[in-house]
Amino acid sequence: MTIFHFFNCAILTFGPHAVYYSATPLSEYDTIGTSIRAAVVYLITALVKLVCLATFLNVSESDSFDPYQELLKALIGFIDVAGLYFALTQLAHRNISQNHKFQAVGLGWAFADSVLHRLAPLWVGARGLEFTWDYILQGLEANANLVLSISLAALGSLMWLRKNKPKTLIPIIYACAGIVATMPSITSYLRQGLGWHFPKVVGFELFTSLVMAFISWQLFAACQRPSN
Amino acid sequence: MAKSQSPVLVEPVYSSVIALLIIVMACVELCDAVTVVDVYRLVQYDLAGVPFGSRLAALNHHAGSSLFSSSAAGGAVTDLSRTVLILPVRELNLTFIREYIGQKKPLGGLLLLLPQVFNPQNVDSGGGSDHDSATKVIKEVLVELEKLLLHANIPYPVYFGFEDDHVNAVLADIKKNDATGQPATATTGGYKLVVAAPEPKKIASPAIANIQGWLPGLKADGDSNQLPTIAVVASYDTFGAAPALSVGSDSNGSGVVALLEIARLFSVLYSSAKTRGRYNLLFVLTSGGPYNYNGTHKWLRSLDQRLRETIDYAICLNSIGSSNNDLWIHVSKPPDNVYIKQIFEGFSSVSEELGLKVGLKHKKINISNPRVAWEHEQFSRLRVTAATLSELAVAPDFLESTGGLSDSRYFVDEASISRSVKLVAESLARHIYGQEGKSIDIFADNSSLSLNPSYIRSWLQFLSTTPRVAPFLSKNDPLIMALKKELADHTVEVSLQQEVLDGMFTFYDSISSRLHIYQVASVTFDLLLLLVLGSYLITLFCFLIITTRGLDDLISLFRRPTSRKVKTA
Incomplete structure (x- = not known):
């Protein structure tokens, strides 16, 4: 029964990644290599971030929200963007369209994040006898994270890979990318600064991720038009 | 949580x-x-090979809140055998539970919730006279319950816990579930109580430790005779339904505290040659009290015959901490015996000054009966004059008034202990210094020989938080060491005597453990969740195909999803 629950939570956490891969043209073009490389880049980025966090951040005894520390944390969070930049631009991808590249990279990125941050708690926690909604919410959060990662990758590919984009859209693209990149800090603020409960935070994340995904989709489509 | x-x-x-x-x-x-609470298991013991108490320790069942669901189910086989009942003692129906245990109906387990007043760790529930009647009622219920549980053979685990916010919240939830007619089973969810405990093991040769200390009297020059000895004796160990909760503040924590204070007072007197009396004083803390004063018996047997004969008389202290003003001197020799008369008169003259009432109770010893109800009876069996000072008017039955569940600090009054200490010390001192019948106050307040209330309080506090069931005390238990050290501070020639408890009893370990309360989801919930998740993933799949491939190929937009859909479904 508890294994059953673990299974359910795992489906919710990792299922969308698999579905995304198999349902979109990613599977047809065999982009799994790109995804894996993105995941590896994610791991390295996470390591670098950990080192930075350990070096620059004080360990706070209390759970309170410290603006300075959070700012620092947000800055360190931008290492993610650097990692994503590396994954998008520096990795060699053979015959893969830009359109698919960012999806593959975003997918690999989100999957690595899920495995790294959610698999272990799931394995330890969801198999326990105690029932909580936490692991289901965590799974939903993984979904939101997938959407956000792909949005960020899309915006990144717009910023760094597309040369001829409409001038008027550039500030919007950068603003959106900034918002998406600072989402971790925003949710952290909501949780600790405003004391939101987990379900509310997850709801917010799902909502914003969908909104950001829609905006970036529109931006992507808008950028594609003049080039055609 | x-x-x-x-x-x-x-x-x-x-x-x-x-x-x-x-x-x-x-x-x-x-x-x-999960909610984790400390729980204390009902004692498990064999008495002459007959099993008593809770025979199991491991627990892993759903929680229920009342016995009544069984009666509601009528004659059908109840599934309470897989349910742990949580019963607060506050609202316990004694007749019902007596019937239930008496008929040996199956049960998954029993968790009895005691009010916090009875928690030994609840230090600030200091004793006083402001006992509300509700607590007294609970105490009486507990006494009855303990008697019932101690003498029953219960084939399932029985645990004691304490009411707190967590447990009360869980209990309220369970009650709500039960009220809606949905008892918790594997398919409807609810709470699961888990105690991971190994099979209880027998305790090999339970040990008892007696501690004795001397205050030697002053011999007159050229006197070759041995000085007479007065012994002050208190048994310090306890026995109760939950060994880890048997702190016995009154029985016999109060006696131990009084003995230590008397030893302290006389050590002050005996420290100077001028005030040293012509009596040796012997202080003995005995173990094995609940088991017919087995430790006292062993100690007396091991005592040198000549030494034993020098004992003029022994005063045993037992349960003197309750706040009434009546005390009894229990003796086994007829009251017109000259020694008894002398002791009684000494006590009653002092008691009048203290505003206490001391009565004399005579109970003959039946040598053929193995039951020893009072500690002095062990002395009397060896023809040593002895008396027990106690607030109990009648001799307790076997394994009763031995410091069980209900004997908490809350019901013990420091002032009564002080009064009893004063009574014993004063009458002893008058006897030693030959001041009988005179109205002098040797241990007057505010003198250098006055009682020390904070000493009494701190020792009472310590004993009231320390379970002292002898078989579960290790050889060098901190408690025994502390008592020995304290006695060594006041007396000399302190010795510790280790004995083995006579073989009638077998005890089993695992007296306390941790109870995990899990909130569990039902299988149906998980099935439903799986269904929802499956449809979510399928919807996502279709949505993604429609959106992404639609951009690539308009034709495949309508053809591919249908074929894929069939595949995944």
């Missing part, structure tokens, strides 16, 4: 703390998500 944990769990969301740290967090989260 889950809510407070959510920050810990969300922590990994975006912050890039690596997996190892997360695992640690998850473990912390796992431990805290």
Whole structure:
């Protein structure tokens, strides 16, 4: 029964990644290599971030929200963007369209994040006898994270890979990318600064991720038009 | 409980703390998500081979809140055999539970919730005279319950816990479930109570330790005779339904405290040659009290014959901490015996000054009966004059008034202990210094020989938080060491005598453990969740195909999804 629950939570956490891969043209073009490389880049980025966090951040005894520390944390969070930049631009991808590249990279990125941050708690926690909604919410959060990662990758590919984009859209693209990149800090603020409960935070994340995904989709489509 | 944990769990969301740290967090989260409470198991023992008490320790069943669901089910076989009943003692129906245990009906387990007043760790529930009647009623219920449980053979685990916010919340939830007619089973969810305990093991040769200390009197020059000895004796160990909760503040913590204070007072007197009396004083803390004063018996047997004959008389202190003004001197020799008369008169003259009432009770010893109800009877059996000072008017039955569940600090009054100490010390001193019948106050307040209330209080506090069931005390238990050291501070030639408890009793370990209360989801919930998740993934799949491939190929938009859909379904 508890294994059953673990299974359910795992489906919710990792299922969308698999579905995304198999349902979109990613599977047809065999982009799994790109995804894996993105995941590896994610791991390295996470390591670098950990080192930075350990070096620059004080360990706070209390759970309170410290603006300075959070700012620092947000800055360190931008290492993610650097990692994503590396994954998008520096990795060699053979015959893969830009359109698919960012999806593959975003997918690999989100999957690595899920495995790294959610698999272990799931394995330890969801198999326990105690029932909580936490692991289901965590799974939903993984979904939101997938959407956000792909949005960020899309915006990144717009910023760094597309040369001829409409001038008027550039500030919007950068603003959106900034918002998406600072989402971790925003949710952290909501949780600790405003004391939101987990379900509310997850709801917010799902909502914003969908909104950001829609905006970036529109931006992507808008950028594609003049080039055609 | 889950809510407070959510920050810990969300922590990994975006912050890039690596997996190892997360695992640690998850473990912390796992431990805290469930309610964990300390529970204390009903004692398990064999008496001459006959099993008594709770015979199991491990527990893993759903929680229920009342016995009545069984009667509601009528004659049908009840499934209470897989249910742990949580019963607060506050609202316990004694006749019902007596019937239930008497008829040996099956049960998964029993968790009895005691009010916090009875928690030994609840230090600030200091004794006083402001006992409300409700607590007294609970105390009486507890006495009855303890008697019932101690003399029953119960084939399932029985645990005692304490009411607190967590447990009360869980209980309220369970009651609500039961009220709606949905008893918790594997398919409807609810709470699961788990105690992971190994099979209880027999305790090999339970030991008892007696501690004695001397205050030697002053011999007159050229006197070759041995000085007479007065012994002050108190048994310090306890026995009760839950060994880990048997602190016995009154029986016999009060006696031990009084003995230590008397030893302290006389050590002051005996420290100067001028005031040293012509009596040796012997202080003995005996073990094995609940088991017919087995320790006293062993100690007396091991005592040198000549030494034993020098004992003029022995005063045993037993249960003197309750706040009434009546005390009894129990003797086994007829009251017109000259020694008894002398002791009684000494006590009653002092008691009048203290505003106490002391009565004399005579109970003959039946040598053929193995039951020894009072400690002095062990002395009397060896023809040593002895008396027991106690607030109990009648001799307790076997394994009763031995400091069980109900004997908490809350019902013990320091002032009564002080009064009893004064009574014993004063009458002893008058006897030693030949001041009988005179109205002098040797241990007057505010003198250098006055009683020390804070000493009494601190020792009472210590004993009231320390369970002292002899078989569960190790050889060098801190308690025994503390008593020995304290006696050594006041007396000389302190010795510790280790004996083995006579073989009638066999005890089993695992007296306390931790109860995990899990909130569990039902299988149907998980099935439903799986259904929802499956449809979510299928919808997502279709949506993604429609959107992404639609951009690539308009024709495949309508053809492919249908074929894929069939595949996944």
